Amino acid sequence: MNTDSLAQPQDDAAMPRRLGSLRLRLTLGVPLLTLAIVVVLTWSRAGPAAPVDELGRIVWQVLLLSVAQLLLIEALLLRPLQRLAAGCEAMESDAMPLQPEGARPAPGLAAELDRIGHAMRRVHGSLRQQDQDAQALRRELAHQRLLLEQAQAALEANRRELASLERTDALTGLANLRAFDEALRREFKRAQRQRGLLALAVLDLDEFKQFNQRHGAATGDAALKRVATLLNERFKRDTDVVARLGGEEFVALLPGVGMAEAQGVLELLRDDLRSLGLPDGQGQLTLSVGLAAVSPAHPYLSAQALMQAADEALYIAKHAGRDRLSLAA
Structure with missing residues (x-):
């Protein structure tokens, strides 16, 4: 029995499962990542209590952004991958002869690969931009935290000075x-x-x-x-x-x-x-x-x-x- 013929159907069946698993992970991961970014941006803009006060608006923002991103990923990445998998399946089911080494792929397949590569580059660029925005946000939060600590130190010094004045007679400097x-x-x-x-x-x-x-x-x-x-x-x-x-x-x-x-x-x-x-x-x-x-x-x-x-x-x-x-x- 030819082992290659047994392995082929398993590989063919594995491709849709991988696409389905990828789609599921994206469906779960994109809203979570979007939620984290929206909450951090709201917190840095309006203070720690803002995410709780603006919960309804945040939910709608996350929902709309997640749907938009998932549709974009579906159109630019998942569907081309699905078509590519279907094409590979069709080529293998027709027992197409292997191309000689160094031969160019079919024109339709080359165009599909170009579109997939372009989509992947766009997704990678978007993720890199989000990472840069997150780093900038962390730096801004660290700066704001430093300013807050300085303000608290100044407030504590003023409080101690006020407490000292409350226990001292202003004219003579004696205890009051x-x-x-x-x-x-x-x-x-x-x-x-x-x-x-x-x-x-x-x-x-x-x-x-x-x-x-x-x-x-x-x-x-x-x-x-x-x-x-x-x-x-x-x-x-x-x-x-x-x-x-x-x-x-x-x-x-x-x-x-x-x-x-x-x-x-x-x-x-x-x-x-x-x-x-x-x-x-x-x-x-x-x-x-x-x-x-x-x-x-x-x-x-x-x-x-x-x-x-x-x-x-x-x-x-x-x-x-x-x-x-x-x-x-």
Whole structure:
């Protein structure tokens, strides 16, 4: 039995199966590739949420583009291949003699091969263009991602700066009321836990409103800045907290310091303030102080109670003639 005659029908039957398999792969692959390209282009143009928002339009675009591409591939590639396969089948079924080596193919077959080659070149060129577009899109996405990271870094720096401003008094550079409240709660809990010492002094410049009226707001602001500098110089331990509560009122929180030690430091501060040179030699400022302190022998129930005791002591100092220090009971 001639084995060539057995192999021939199998080869003839294999050709339609290959064409059918190729058609199926193209039918599945072209829409998927088109969908990926449309989604990426939509994302780069309108943002990550755009593919979800424009789902209906994307589906129609993918459907129309896929149908157009499949029709083009069918007309330019698959049908010529089918005709070529049919021609080969017909030639083999008629037992056409093999052409001698070096002989030219039949004119119709040559034209068909030229059309197939042209179609293949067009498909290859289209795929290459799509690959170039995809590479350009990836580069653009990388650039946009870099810009986004830079914008996020700048936003984080602005956020940190804003947070710092929210905890700092704009005029004097001291801690503000918000930062002081946090420090008071923290240090009070620590003093309770460790049964340690904590002194709290509330300081108020005497008759500062009249000082502003006599010398002007600009001179008053300059005086407040010099008082803040003096406070920083006097209370310069890492654990000390000096803040401006508002207007001409300041506060000093002194962890680990008892009533007697704090009293001595504050009396020196009052002496320093009397000799403080104010802008353009404009008058003199004095200070009233209310002092309260936590100790194992004199505990307070809460940080608010300690603050209230210092405020009440300041009130007594003001009504006793000002320019003095009053101790909480």
